[in-house]
Amino acid sequence: MSNKDSHWMKTKNHMMVTLAIWFFFSIVIFMFGESVNQGSFLGYPLAYYMSAQGSLAAFVILIFWFANKQEKIDDEHGYGGEREDD
Amino acid sequence: MFKGGFIQNLPKIYGLYTGGFLVFILLMAVLESAGVSAASIGIMFVAFTVLIYALIGYLSRTIQVDAYYVAGRQVPTVFNGMATAADWMSGASFVAMAGGIYFGGYTYMAFLVGWTGGYVLVSTLLAPYLRKFGCYTVPDFIGTRYGGNLPRFCATLVLVLASFTYVTAQINATGTIASRALQIPFELGVWVGLVSILMCSMLGGMRAVTWTQVAQYIVLITAYLIPVFWMGSKLGNPFPHFMLGDEVQRLAELEASAGLVKNSAADIKAAGVPGGLKYISNPHSAVPAGGMAVWKYLSLAICMMVGTASLPHILMRYFTTPSVKSARKSVAWSLFFIFLLYFSAPMLATLSKLQLMDPNLPTAIIGKSISEVQSIPWVQNWSAVKQVFIADFNGDGILQLNEWFMRGDVVVLATPEVAGLPYVISGLVAAGGMAAAMSTADGLVLAISNCLSHDIYYKIIDPKADVRKRLIVARVLLVVIGAAAAYISSMRLTSILGAVAWAFDFAMSGLFFPLVLGVWWKRATKEGAVAGILGGLISGTAYLIYVGPKFMANTPWLGIDHLRFGIIGASVSLVAMVVVSLMTKEPSAAVQKMVDDVRVPSGRAILGKQH
Structure with missing residues (x-):
C-alpha cells in the first residue's frame, strides 16, 4: 500500500472513532435521558448536566484530541509541513 | 500598526484593547456613581464600541482580492477561533438563549448540544479539506469539485437562502438593541445597525470582518460572563457553573409546590397578553417522559448539528488560516470560545x-x-x-x-x-448583545455578497473582469444585500429564533451531503450533486410550507415540525445524490486525482492564490 493510501486509511479510521465518540455524547446519552437523569453529578441531575455542560465539554476535548492525533498521523506520513506556499 | 509586524503583534494589540475596554467599563461605573443618567451610560456603551469596530474596519481596508475574500490566508489559529466564535454567536445566542432555557428547560437545551456538537462534524468532515482546496467561497468548492456552472449556481441558491433568512434576524436584533440603548424608534435602529455593520465590512471584506469579529468576541464574552459571576457571588456561588446543583434541585421543589399550570x-x-410573551410551564431539569419527547430532543439536536456543518458563513472562516493543520486546530479553538458562553447560559437561566x-x-x-x-x-x-x-x-x-x-x-x-446590579452592567450587556448580532450579521452579509460577486459575477457572468472591477461589484452587492435585509427586518416578519433555526434547516437540506460526499466519496458526480442540492432544497422547502404555522400549518409527520424540516430535506438530498451519482458516469480521472490531492494535508492548494 502506498504512503498516500495508508495515510488516508488511518485518517478515515480516526474520523470514524471520533464520530463514534461524538455520537455517544450527542445522541446515545439523550436517547436514555429519563433514566440518565436519575444519576447525578455535582448535585445536578445527570441528563440535565450533560445537556448544559457535560456533552459540550466533551466536544471541546474531543476536537482538540482529534486535531492533535491527526497531526501525528500526518507527521508519520511526511505530510506535516507547517506552511504551504499557495 | 497594520504593516509587517501586525500578525506577530496581535496578542499585544488585543491585550491592550481588552485592557482599554475594562478601563472603559470602570470609567462608566465612576460616571454612574457621579450621577450620570442610566440612559447616557447606555448610549456611551453602544456608541463607543461601535465606533471602535468601525475604526478597525477602516484600518483593515484593502484592494487585494486575496485579502478581501480570505483575509490573505494569514489569520493565526487562536484568533481565527475567536473570530469564528463571534461569527457564530448571534443575537439569538446572546440575547435569547438563556431565555429559551428559562422557559423550555431541558427540552430547549437540545439547541446547546446541537450548536456545539456540530463543530465535531465541521472538524472531522469538512474544514481541513475545504482549506486544502483553497476556495474563496463554499459554492467555489462545489463548482470546482463537480465542474460546470450548474452545481455552482445551485449551491449559491442554497447559500443565499440560508444566509438571508439568518441575516434578517441579526439585523432585527441590532435594531432592537440600538433602538433601546440609543432611545430611537426600532425602524431607525435597524438602519443604524446596518450602517454599523457595513462600516466594519465594506472597505476590507474578510480581512476587516476578521479583526472586528475578534474585537467583538472580547466585548461579548466579557459582557456575558461578568453578570453571571457577579450574580453568582451575590447568591453565594462565586463559580456558579460548578455550584448550582442545589439551586437546580431547589427549582424542581419550587416547581412542584407552585405547580406547572398550562x-x-x-x-x-x-x-390581552402581548404577543411573544411566555410563562413557565416546562420543568427546568426534569426529562419529559415518552419516546416522542426523546425524538423531539434528538431531531432538534441533529438538525442543529448538521446545519452547523453546512452554514457557509462558518465554513468560510476556515479558509482564512495559513494551513490545513491550523484550520483543524482553529475549529477546536472556536468551539472552546463558544463553550465559554454556552455553558454559562443555563447557569444564567437558573439564577434568574x-x-x-x-x-x-x-x-x-x-x-x-x-x-x-x-x-x-x-x-x-x-x-x-x-x-x-x-x-x-x-x-x-x-x-x-x-x-x-x-x-x-x-x-x-x-x-x-x-439582581440589583449597577446600571453599568446593563449598559455592558447592551454592548455585548450589539457585538454578538453585528458580528454574525457581518459574516453573513459578506458570505452572500462574496458568493454572488465571485461565483455568479466573476465565474459565470464576466470571467475576464479585472481585480478592481471585481472588488467594486463585491462592495456594491454588500450594500445592496445589507439594505435588503434591513428593509425586510424593519417590517418585523418573524420572531428571532424561528428564523434562526430555519437557516440551519435550509443549509443542511441543500449543502451538507454535496459538501461531505464531495470529499469523502470519489464516485459522487456532477449530476448527483445537482440532484442532491435541488432535491434537498425543494423537498425541505415544500415540507416547511406544508407544516409551517404561518403557512399551511398541517400536522407534522412524526413530530418533525417547522424547526426540524431539515431532517426531510437532508434525507431526500442524500438519497437523490447517491442514486443519481450511481446512475451517471463516474467522474473523470482528473477529478478523482483532485479529490486525492484534497485528502493530503500538505502541499499546494488545489486552486491557485489568485483565481
Missing part, C-alpha cells in the same frame, strides 16, 4: 429563575401580591415596553407562576436590574 389559549387571549421564584430571596415576585409586584421599578420599566405582563387569571390578587408573562430576551437584558 394556561388555555382562550384565557391568554382574553387577558431562582431570583424570581424563591420566596426566601428578596428579589422574588412569585407568590407576592400583584399590587406589590407592580410597584417594583424594573417590572414597571419592562411592562411599559410590553416585555413583561401580569394576568391575574384566578383573581386572587396573588401572582402565581402561570400568571407571570415575560419575553425570553428579558432574562439576559433585565437580569442585572432584577
Whole structure:
C-alpha cells in the first residue's frame, strides 16, 4: 500500500472513532435521558448536566484530541509541513 | 500598526484593547456613581464600541482580492477561533438563549448540544479539506469539485437562502438593541445597525470582518460572563457553573409546590397578553417522559448539528488560516470560545429563575401580591415596553407562576436590574448583545455578497473582469444585500429564533451531503450533486410550507415540525445524490486525482492564490 493510501486509511479510521465518540455524547446519552437523569453529578441531575455542560465539554476535548492525533498521523506520513506556499 | 509586524503583534494589540475596554467599563461605573443618567451610560456603551469596530474596519481596508475574500490566508489559529466564535454567536445566542432555557428547560437545551456538537462534524468532515482546496467561497468548492456552472449556481441558491433568512434576524436584533440603548424608534435602529455593520465590512471584506469579529468576541464574552459571576457571588456561588446543583434541585421543589399550570389559549387571549410573551410551564431539569419527547430532543439536536456543518458563513472562516493543520486546530479553538458562553447560559437561566421564584430571596415576585409586584421599578420599566405582563387569571390578587408573562430576551437584558446590579452592567450587556448580532450579521452579509460577486459575477457572468472591477461589484452587492435585509427586518416578519433555526434547516437540506460526499466519496458526480442540492432544497422547502404555522400549518409527520424540516430535506438530498451519482458516469480521472490531492494535508492548494 502506498504512503498516500495508508495515510488516508488511518485518517478515515480516526474520523470514524471520533464520530463514534461524538455520537455517544450527542445522541446515545439523550436517547436514555429519563433514566440518565436519575444519576447525578455535582448535585445536578445527570441528563440535565450533560445537556448544559457535560456533552459540550466533551466536544471541546474531543476536537482538540482529534486535531492533535491527526497531526501525528500526518507527521508519520511526511505530510506535516507547517506552511504551504499557495 | 497594520504593516509587517501586525500578525506577530496581535496578542499585544488585543491585550491592550481588552485592557482599554475594562478601563472603559470602570470609567462608566465612576460616571454612574457621579450621577450620570442610566440612559447616557447606555448610549456611551453602544456608541463607543461601535465606533471602535468601525475604526478597525477602516484600518483593515484593502484592494487585494486575496485579502478581501480570505483575509490573505494569514489569520493565526487562536484568533481565527475567536473570530469564528463571534461569527457564530448571534443575537439569538446572546440575547435569547438563556431565555429559551428559562422557559423550555431541558427540552430547549437540545439547541446547546446541537450548536456545539456540530463543530465535531465541521472538524472531522469538512474544514481541513475545504482549506486544502483553497476556495474563496463554499459554492467555489462545489463548482470546482463537480465542474460546470450548474452545481455552482445551485449551491449559491442554497447559500443565499440560508444566509438571508439568518441575516434578517441579526439585523432585527441590532435594531432592537440600538433602538433601546440609543432611545430611537426600532425602524431607525435597524438602519443604524446596518450602517454599523457595513462600516466594519465594506472597505476590507474578510480581512476587516476578521479583526472586528475578534474585537467583538472580547466585548461579548466579557459582557456575558461578568453578570453571571457577579450574580453568582451575590447568591453565594462565586463559580456558579460548578455550584448550582442545589439551586437546580431547589427549582424542581419550587416547581412542584407552585405547580406547572398550562394556561388555555382562550384565557391568554382574553387577558390581552402581548404577543411573544411566555410563562413557565416546562420543568427546568426534569426529562419529559415518552419516546416522542426523546425524538423531539434528538431531531432538534441533529438538525442543529448538521446545519452547523453546512452554514457557509462558518465554513468560510476556515479558509482564512495559513494551513490545513491550523484550520483543524482553529475549529477546536472556536468551539472552546463558544463553550465559554454556552455553558454559562443555563447557569444564567437558573439564577434568574431562582431570583424570581424563591420566596426566601428578596428579589422574588412569585407568590407576592400583584399590587406589590407592580410597584417594583424594573417590572414597571419592562411592562411599559410590553416585555413583561401580569394576568391575574384566578383573581386572587396573588401572582402565581402561570400568571407571570415575560419575553425570553428579558432574562439576559433585565437580569442585572432584577439582581440589583449597577446600571453599568446593563449598559455592558447592551454592548455585548450589539457585538454578538453585528458580528454574525457581518459574516453573513459578506458570505452572500462574496458568493454572488465571485461565483455568479466573476465565474459565470464576466470571467475576464479585472481585480478592481471585481472588488467594486463585491462592495456594491454588500450594500445592496445589507439594505435588503434591513428593509425586510424593519417590517418585523418573524420572531428571532424561528428564523434562526430555519437557516440551519435550509443549509443542511441543500449543502451538507454535496459538501461531505464531495470529499469523502470519489464516485459522487456532477449530476448527483445537482440532484442532491435541488432535491434537498425543494423537498425541505415544500415540507416547511406544508407544516409551517404561518403557512399551511398541517400536522407534522412524526413530530418533525417547522424547526426540524431539515431532517426531510437532508434525507431526500442524500438519497437523490447517491442514486443519481450511481446512475451517471463516474467522474473523470482528473477529478478523482483532485479529490486525492484534497485528502493530503500538505502541499499546494488545489486552486491557485489568485483565481
